[in-house]
Amino acid sequence: MTLPAGVYGASAAASLLIVEDERIVALDLTLTLESLGFRVVGTASNQNEAVRLTMSYRPDLVLMDINLGSGGDGIxxxxxxxxxxxxxxxxxxxxxxxxxxRRAGQVAPYGYLVKPVRQRELNATVQMALARIHATRGRLQAERRLRLALDAAKMGVVTLNEGTDLIEIDGHFPPIADRSVRTLHMEVREFLLYLTEDAQAKVRHLLDQGxxxxxxxxxxxxxxxxxxxxxxxxxxxxxxxLAIVGICRDVTRQVEQEESARQAIVVFESAADAILILGxxxxxxxxxPAFIRLTGWPIAExxxxHPNDFLHARRNSDRQLLEDTPLDFLGHAxxxxxxxxGSTFPAWEHVAPVRDDAGVVCNRVLTFTxxxxxxxxxxxxxxxxYHDPLTGLGNRNQLRNxxxxxxxxxxxxxxxxLLFLxxxxxxxxxDSLGHDAGDALLVNMTDRFxxxxRQGDEAIRLGGDEFxxxxxxxxxxxxxxxxxxLLRVVWEPFALATGSSVQVSASIGIALxxxxxxxxxxxxRAADIAMYAAKGAGRNRYARYSPKMAEAANERLAVxxxxxxxxxxxxxxLHFQPLVTLDGQTMVGAEALLRWQSATLGVISPDRFIPVAEESGLIQALGRWVLHKALTTWAQWQRDGLVQGRLAINVSALQLQDDQFAEDLARELKATGMDPRELEIEVTxxxxxxxxHIEHRLSRIAELGVKIALDDFGTGYSSLSILKILPLHRLKVDRAFVRDVVGNASDQAIVRxxxxxxxALGLELIAEGVESQGQQEYLLRIGVKEAQGWLFAKAMSAPDFMGWLASH
Known part of the structure; x- marks a missing residue:
């Protein structure tokens, strides 16, 4: 039996069988349990299949749904x-x-969890159930060994007296009974039927020739x-x-263990990860063999x-995994x-204890990739x-840092x-000389800057001709x-490839x-305002920011x-923009987008009021309104059979920072009747x-069954070491990379x-801002499956969205 590390100390994961009639729930459970280190050997959707798979796989534990619908009853x-x-x-x-x-209690289960269940509750219940299993089986094994020691001569005695065709069975004979039997008779013919053909031949030889x-x-x-x-x-x-007398014992466990050992050897020999067995x-x-291939170290050498003497010989910090992880604990780094x-490479290492039957750590297993x-x-x-691919200067993300x-x-x-140029x-x-000439000019201007x-100063290209x-x-x-x-060097002529030259000037805004x-x-914002003041004053000059330029602040107050x-x-x-398969044939959902038409200010774009809402803290109230309105509307449309697929909603950083957000979300889902699996939260x-604590906060949301998408991907900071531990379901390619993806090699490289x-991370992908057939065709070629954008449909009011659905 394979036992989960942390409960028994085994190096392999415990095997679990899931019995659940809803495939999505079964898949979610499978992914959750495997992420916790367990091995899911299979899933069953009905009563008969549950029993059959249990008999086939002999899992360590069965997670059983009670209501299997038409598939029977879990109890x-x-x-x-x-x-x-x-x-x-x-x-x-x-x-x-x-x-x-009451009915479930009659079966004496090893645990009872009420859906929806959080990951840590599921983990704790399974771990404790496995611990109980191990303890129970350990006690039974000790009792069985004592009984065999006391009753060894009668463990399983088989007797066939000469002149009869009845076999007498005394003692322990598991195929017939789980307890000791006394003088049980079975015909030789019937006895032979239960044996393999090879065994039958051997028994007949004994009967015929002794x-x-x-x-x-x-x-x-x-x-x-x-x-x-x-x-x-x-x-x-x-x-x-005048009789044949023999003893027998049940060696099913040993045979299965030998098979498991053979399988373990195959895994050890064929695994792609390097494995070291330590004393x-x-x-x-x-x-x-994988260790030898990856490192070149021969086993004899x-x-x-100790691995710290040859494998971790470069940095003291690399030795801490084995030195600081207690002998009976799991560790990774x-x-x-x-x-x-002598060459080096980065690796993700795990160390796990191996225990003997007494629970004492006898080995450690070090694996790495x-x-x-x-x-x-x-x-x-x-x-x-973080860098502009044309000029090599930093970009907006670098500027933020x-x-x-x-x-x-x-x-x-x-x-x-800060100088805005x-x-x-x-x-x-x-426009007149072409993009190649324009790009060459920008690169030349970069060299001039x-x-x-001086050393320590920084240059950033915001985009286009803005620096x-x-x-x-x-x-x-x-x-x-x-x-x-700067004004002088910008004004210097720029020689074109044709032999002629051009000149440009600069407008510079300065903010301290x-x-x-x-x-x-x-x-x-201050530098931007000052730059526009310089441009408005006639260009080819600079202007310092002053409070008089701050009309934008008044607009912000009004907003x-x-x-x-x-x-x-x-x-x-709310407006709704369809999410479609990239071929445009199928709608897979919609994104709910907030719109505001002020009675005094008119139509205010989200680009104007969302930043104000985030800065002022009003985003919390707006977010709650959007969440309630969107879930109520979408759930009702689903009940009316008008829509299908997922609903995507943007959630701001301030909303995520709220400790009550996950609870508020759960209440809204329950109140509106929205299926959590049909909701996708988009975070930037x-x-x-x-x-x-972003991992903890996102995990609480994911435990509700809600999917999480990473919005505007590629425009911010995303370390793989962070992405791989977050419960993400989808990446959303930012429109900034999609816009010029047809003709811009840098954007193509980024999107690829x-x-x-x-x-590589097992995440789904969607591209936003798809507005042309060329963009669509390129994204299809590189394997992007879903998209949204004006090529397919713009964001529409609820009535217009219903009309669009009716026509599509």
Missing amino acids: HAAEEIARFADVPVVFLTAYADSETL GDLHMVTRWRAPDAGMPTRWLEVHASYFATE PQGHVTTAN IRGQ EILCQRHD DISALRSAETQVQHLA ILTALPPPTTGQDDAA DLDGFKVIN RSVL LLLVRSARDADIDALAQR YPRDGATPDALL EQGLLQAIANGELS ETALQRVT AIAAMAD
């Missing part, structure tokens, strides 16, 4: 399993009424549903007794050595491993996410200046001199940190005040940075890298 299935097999059952059901509990018989044979049970037994038989003809003191006893030739490819992909994606890293504001002192006349050159910046320069000085003379030098903006957004009344005044509404990459990463 009856548990009764059948209890009659024929020593396999424990834990009920996992939505029913907890008195009658159901002599001795020593064999291990399979006892074929009369009922196909009963487990197969294996018997070890030793018999001889004794002339003095109690941590010294190597053996290694599998490392046997008897990312380690830098050293090959035999080479994650070089993953780290390389991560590096590539991170570089593409730089501005966030500025020192805290100090009273009466400016620490830095926009090229005047670039669009004319780009670098020539005037930001962060200067680590706020002295007026330094800033003015730099701005003037922290005087003009103490936050990244405020500082960037904030309007939002305070928007819900009460009924000014908010920014939320992964801003929200504390994201698609490959999603495939």
Whole structure:
């Protein structure tokens, strides 16, 4: 039997059988249990299948739904399993009424969980059930050994007296009875029918010619549903007794263990992961072929050595996994491993204890996987996410990191200046001379910027012809001199490949940190306002930010005040944008999008009011309204048979930060009757940075059955080490990469890298902002399955959405 690490200390996972008539629930349970380290050997959807698979797989534990619909009753299935097999059952059901509990209690289950169940409750119940199983079987084994020691001569005595055709069976004979029997008679013909053909021949030879018989044979049970037994038989003809006398014992367990051992050897020899078997003191006893292939270390050279002396020989921190993990605990870490030739590679290592029958740790198993490819992909994606592929300058994501890293504001002192530079006349050159000429000009301008910046200053390309320069000085003379030098170098002629030259000028806005903006957004907004002031004043000049330029702040106040009344005044509404298969043939769901038509300000776009709502804290109230309205509407449409598929809703970082969000979500699902499996919560990459304990918060949502999608993927910071532990279901490729994916090699590289990463992590993928057939065809070629965008349908009001559905 394979036992789960942490309960028995075995290196392999416990085997579980799931009995559940709903396939989606069964799949969710399978994924959850496998993520917890268990091995799901199969799933059954009805009573008969549950019994059959239990007999076939002999799992360590059965997770049994009670109401199997037309497939029968889980309690009856548990009764059948209890009659024929020593396999424990834990009920996992939505029913907890008195009658159901009474019936279930008669089966004496090893646990009873009421759906929906959280992952940690499921894990704890299964672990405790397995612990109980192990303890129970340990006691039975001890009792059986004592009984065999006291009654060894009668363990299983088989006698056939000469002149008769009746076999007498005394003692323990498991194929007939589970307890000791006395003088049970069976005809020789019937006895032989239960043996294999080879065993029958050996018994007939003994009957005909005497002599001795020593064999291990399979006892074929009369009922196909009963487990197969294996018997070890030793018999001889004794002339003095005129009888054949033999003893037998049930060796089914040993045969199965030998089979498991053979299977374990195959796994050990053929596994792709490197495996080291360590003694109690941590010294190597053996290694599998994968270890030799990955590291080049021969077994003869490392046997008897500690891995920290040869495998973890580069960094002290890499030795901590084996040194700091208690002998009887599980441990895992990312380690830098050293090959035999001295080269190194990153690996994800696990160490687990192996216990003997007494529960004492007798070995440790060290396994690891080479994650070089993953780290390389991560590096590539991170570089593409933080750098402009054309100029090599940082991009918006890099800007966010730089501005966030500025020192805290100090009273009466400016620490830095942000210069927002926009090229005047670039669009004319780009449109008239072509993108190649425009790109060459941008690259040349980048070199010019670098020539005037000092060490420690930063240059960022926002996109198009917009650049930001962060200067680590706020002295007026330094800033003015730099701005003037920038204007001069930008104005210098640029030689074209044709031999002619062109000139552009620059408009520069200057904002001081922290005087003009103490936050990244405020500082960037101030510099942007100043740049437009310089452009409005005639271009080819610079302007410093002043409070008089802050008209945008007044608009923000108006928006904030309007939002305070928007819900009460009924000014908010939801639009729905279809989510479709990329071929456009099938709608797989819709995304609910918030819209606001103010009585005083008119139609306000989400780009204007959502940032204000997040900054002011109003996003919480808006989020609750959207959640209730969207779930109520979609659930009713589903009940009316008008829609099918999932509903996607955006959730902000502030909503996720709220400790009550998961409970509020659960209440809304229950109140509206919305199936959690049909709801998908979209979170942004920014939320992964801003929200504390993000893994725990997302896990609470996932435990409800709700799917989680990562929105705007590729525009923020996403480490693979974070992504792989989050309960994500889908990645959403940002429209910024889709927009130019047809003609822009950099965007194509980014989208291909994201698609490959999603495939490697087992995540589904959807592209947003698909507006052209060319984008559609390219995304189809690289394996993207789903999309949304104006090519298929725009976001529509509820009545228009219903009309669109009717016409499609």
